Structures are given as C-alpha cells and as structure tokens.
Amino acid sequence: MSNKPTRVRFAPSPTGYLHIGSARSALFNWLYARHSGGKFILRIEDTDQKRLVEDALDDFAAGLRWLGCQWDEGPEAGGDFGPYFQSQRLPHYRQWANWLVDHGHAYRCYCTEERLAQVREQQTAAKEQTGYDRHCRYLTPEQRAQHEAAGAPFVVRLAVEPLDGSTTFHDAIRGDITFEHSLLQDAVLLKSDGWPTYHLAAVVDDHLMEISHIMRSDEWLSSAPLGVLLYQAFGWEPPVWAHLPVILNPNGKGKMSKRHAVGADGKSIPVLLKEYIADGYLPEAMANFLANVGWNLDGSTEVFTPEQAIAAFDIAAINPSPAAFPYDKLVWLNGVYIRQLGDDDLYQRLLPFVAAGVGISVEAMAARPELRPAVPLIKERIKTLDEAAPMLDFFFVDGVLAYPDPQALVGEKMSTAQTAEVLQRSAATLASLSSFDHESIEAALRALADDLGLKIRQLLHVVRVAVTGTKVSPPLFETIVILGRERVLARLAAAAEAVASQQ
RNA sequence: GCCCCCAUCGUCUAGUGGACCAGGACACAGGCCUUUCAAGCCUGCGACAGGGGUUCGAAUCCCCUUGGGGGCACCA
Numbered sequence: 001m002s003n004k005p006t007r008v009r010f011a012p013s014p015t016g017y018l019h020i021g022s023a024r025s026a027l028f029n030w031l032y033a034r035h036s037g038g039k040f041i042l043r044i045e046d047t048d049q050k051r052l053v054e055d056a057l058d059d060f061a062a063g064l065r066w067l068g069c070q071w072d073e074g075p076e077a078g079g080d081f082g083p084y085f086q087s088q089r090l091p092h093y094r095q096w097a098n099w100l101v102d103h104g105h106a107y108r109c110y111c112t113e114e115r116l117a118q119v120r121e122q123q124t125a126a127k128e129q130t131g132y133d134r135h136c137r138y139l140t141p142e143q144r145a146q147h148e149a150a151g152a153p154f155v156v157r158l159a160v161e162p163l164d165g166s167t168t169f170h171d172a173i174r175g176d177i178t179f180e181h182s183l184l185q186d187a188v189l190l191k192s193d194g195w196p197t198y199h200l201a202a203v204v205d206d207h208l209m210e211i212s213h214i215m216r217s218d219e220w221l222s223s224a225p226l227g228v229l230l231y232q233a234f235g236w237e238p239p240v241w242a243h244l245p246v247i248l249n250p251n252g253k254g255k256m257s258k259r260h261a262v263g264a265d266g267k268s269i270p271v272l273l274k275e276y277i278a279d280g281y282l283p284e285a286m287a288n289f290l291a292n293v294g295w296n297l298d299g300s301t302e303v304f305t306p307e308q309a310i311a312a313f314d315i316a317a318i319n320p321s322p323a324a325f326p327y328d329k330l331v332w333l334n335g336v337y338i339r340q341l342g343d344d345d346l347y348q349r350l351l352p353f354v355a356a357g358v359g360i361s362v363e364a365m366a367a368r369p370e371l372r373p374a375v376p377l378i379k380e381r382i383k384t385l386d387e388a389a390p391m392l393d394f395f396f397v398d399g400v401l402a403y404p405d406p407q408a409l410v411g412e413k414m415s416t417a418q419t420a421e422v423l424q425r426s427a428a429t430l431a432s433l434s435s436f437d438h439e440s441i442e443a444a445l446r447a448l449a450d451d452l453g454l455k456i457r458q459l460l461h462v463v464r465v466a467v468t469g470t471k472v473s474p475p476l477f478e479t480i481v482i483l484g485r486e487r488v489l490a491r492l493a494a495a496a497e498a499v500a501s502q503q
Numbered sequence: 504g505c506c507c508c509c510a511u512c513g514u515c516u517a518g519u520g521g522a523c524c525a526g527g528a529c530a531c532a533g534g535c536c537u538u539u540c541a542a543g544c545c546u547g548c549g550a551c552a553g554g555g556g557u558u559c560g561a562a563u564c565c566c567c568u569u570g571g572g573g574g575c576a577c578c579a
Binding site for chain 2: 187193195220253277327330446470471
C-alpha cells in the first residue's frame, strides 16, 4: 500500500456551513496531498436528505478556496472518479450492500421502529448493554421469505463476525487500537429508503475513489472498527487511518460546538469559517494558525508560509491530544500578518470593511481620498480588518463633528476657558502655516504648547478630541494632514464653541 | 452506565532514556520608547496530574489511580 499514489479527501456533509474545526481537517488533508505530490479530493456526503442545507456547498467551496485549499477532484473540478456527490452514487451502495448480503456479511432486517424501541426498553430495564439484538440475523429462510412476500420494508445490517475475539488496526497518529467484537453493533448499512448510511457510503467511496489515507476527526474513532470490518468483508485493501484530535472550546470545556463556542473569558467566539472571514481575518493568517493546532512546523517557528508547512508536514507528527482553540493566538497572528502586508495590499483588503463600517458603497469609499493615506497609520493598530472602520470613521464625516458630550473636549487638569483658548490658538496657528505638512504642523504645535506652558501631550489631547472626536486616534499630525486644513480648522472652531457653551 | 482516546506553563506547543534544575509562542505583569492607542524592544511570572515500577539514569518505557475528551441513531 505504500506504493499507491496518495489520494486524500475532505468529505463534508452539507448539513451546515464550514466549521472552523472542519476547515482544519481539510487543511491537514490538503497539506498532506501537496506534501506527497498526491491528490486532494472534495466529496459531498449528502446522504441525509432531511438535513440538507441549501447553500452549504457554496459555503464549503468558498471557504476552502479562501483558505487556499484548492481541491483536485470534486464538484466543479471534476475528475475520473466521479460523481463526487454521494446522492449521485446510490447504485454503487446498493450494489455493494447486495454483495455483502449475498456473501453472508450483511443481512436484511425487517424490525420495526416499535420493536427496536421495545428491545431497548427491556435492555435498559435489565441494565444490559443496549443495542440491536440481531433478531433478523437468525431468521429462517421461511421467515425471511414471508417478510419478502409481504413486501415488508427492511434495512441492511452488517453481520459483525466473528461475534467474539477482537481486532486491532493501526492509526497513523495513535498507533494500534484494539476493539472487542462483542461490543460492536450490527450497524445499519442501508436505510429502509434505500439510501446508505455513512459507514457504507464512506467505505465504498473511499475504495472506489482509491483513497490512500483517511484523515478525519477524532469523533470517528469509535466507529472506525466498523470501517475496518467492512474493508475485511469486501476483501479490499484498507487505507491508512489517521484520526485528528478534536478542537475544544477555548476554555477547554467540551468540543467546539456547531453553533457557538465559549471563549476563555466566558464570551462566545465564532465557530464558522465564514464568520471569521466576515470579522476580517486574513486567509494566510488563518491557514498558518490552523496548521499550528495539533501540529507545528519545528516547535519554535510560529509564523510560516504554506510552502514551509507543505515541505514539513507529517501525519505521524500530529499531536494526538485534544486542543483548546487558542483564539487569542489567532488574533495575535492575524495582527502579525496585517503588519506584514504592503500598504496597497492592505488598502485593497480594507476597502470593503471600511465601506461597510462607514455605511457607503465600496465604489464610493474607493473614490474618497482619505483611506489610502490612512492605511499606514492604522496598520499596526488593528488585529482584524473590521477594527479599521471605527478607528477611521471621523475621516469620512465631511464637515464638523457633533460633540454629544462637550465636557469630553476639556483637557485634563484644564478649565473650559483654558481649553477654549487652546482650541482657538491651535486653529490660529494651523491657519497661519504656509505649508500644511507633518513637519510644519508638529513644529508649530510644539511651539504653541511651549508658549501656553503646556506639555505637548496636554495640547494634543485637546486637539485630538476636537479633530477626531475620540481620545484615542491614529497619530495626530498625519491625521491632520489627511483631513485637510479646512476641515481641521472648522472642527477646531466648532469644538471651541461647544466648550465655551459649557461655561 | 459501557467502550475508546488523551494527559508538559492559564492556552497552543518542543521534547521519542542522559545535551532538560524542561525550550518557543500567546496571554498576563513590570520597564523602555512615546502626541493618545498600538507596534517594537527588555525583564518577569509560569508546567512534566498523582502513585508505583523498569533502568546506572525517565517528562520520555510499563502498570494503577485521577482528570479531561470523544463515541454509543434507519445523523454524518
């Protein structure tokens, strides 16, 4: 099996949107495919018709592309092993289910839901292990014929064999795993509606699609024995199994759910990849981050490229223990990646976020002169793209600012009269400048502070609140330049007036 | 309840019998820088779950306990 070409797959069920944990599974598979020069296959496991979510497929495709995990075969990409939707592969499952029945490895079970419930009830009452009692496995040919003649609905169940003893299989991450046959269920392979369950469909497809390595979530470990038995029953060469550790909530309590996760501080954090995209995380940061959960480049390098990860990726090096989602580290890493971006690049990525935050169209934002020069001012101040808008919104107010709380304009340890004077003198100083650039403005304002007997920080605090409306802003001198003399003077005057009215 | 998996700083991790009085990163704390806030730099805090073995020697191997996680569907 070592000389087979590497073919790995990501096989999501379109019953919801792409979960951050699933995204990591996809990334690991993709990384391994690229590492070994093999193929990465996307297969859609849509056998549960009741739980389908309309636009889930689009979400998977968009999410995978965003992350950089382009699949070689699957929906849209095509390939020689299609179709890649299980809903279009029903004949295969029926054929192989029948094959199992014909060869004595599976059987038709005619038990009704009522009987199953009854059995369960009795087992519970007797404090026995619950599970199917294999009633139909031992039906006589006559009884069987009777059910068939009556047209009774049936499911196909795996006939676990032998009933005692144990089987050991190898997991590439955890080593050998042994399970007792006596604990195994005669699991349903084909449902009464003729559709396969996961167990059958996955094994048939993995074999037919010549999947070499099954890298999937830890949650499947318990049912892995079923897969092993199925491969044995079919007489097929099994793939390499590798069960990825689950990702826990950031507080370490329980696996990250599908709906919401609890942060270390008790607040909830996003669980869907689309939410992280919407929050302004960069795909390169997300990929880097995800690769660092359960795996690592060399134990000390935190920031690395996909190429580095591909070169070093090794299934056996994956950490088998569950990991709490290190959300804080994602935020930090994203900041690192943002700071590494060129100004033009960051500007392009910021455009839609700031436009949305300010409430105008992307085209309108692109036409404004303020955003591009402001980019270098905020680059090292944001950790996600969506943090930019609230930091820059004052740039996109065309006239003067509203000061709902004029008291906030008053400088620390200053009177209102003093503040008004600072405002007026600052305006006068800036109005008199022959050249309205950073150096001139800084020199003039510093001189003014001296003149007024104020520390520069005191003066700038007052000017800052007047000009930007906030106590925390991008560097003031550059901000003043971008805003332009006219708007700055107007705001200074308006602020002075607002302060004066406080007296 | 039963079965399976896992166990190094709060968190992500390095460590595969001696180079480990356990390294890196995030977070946190202090300092420097400084027009606010960041960023950056420096320093600090901080872990081998417990108990038995094996061995000259154990974070590393074995066993038990404890703790955490996952699974027990005609869902995947």
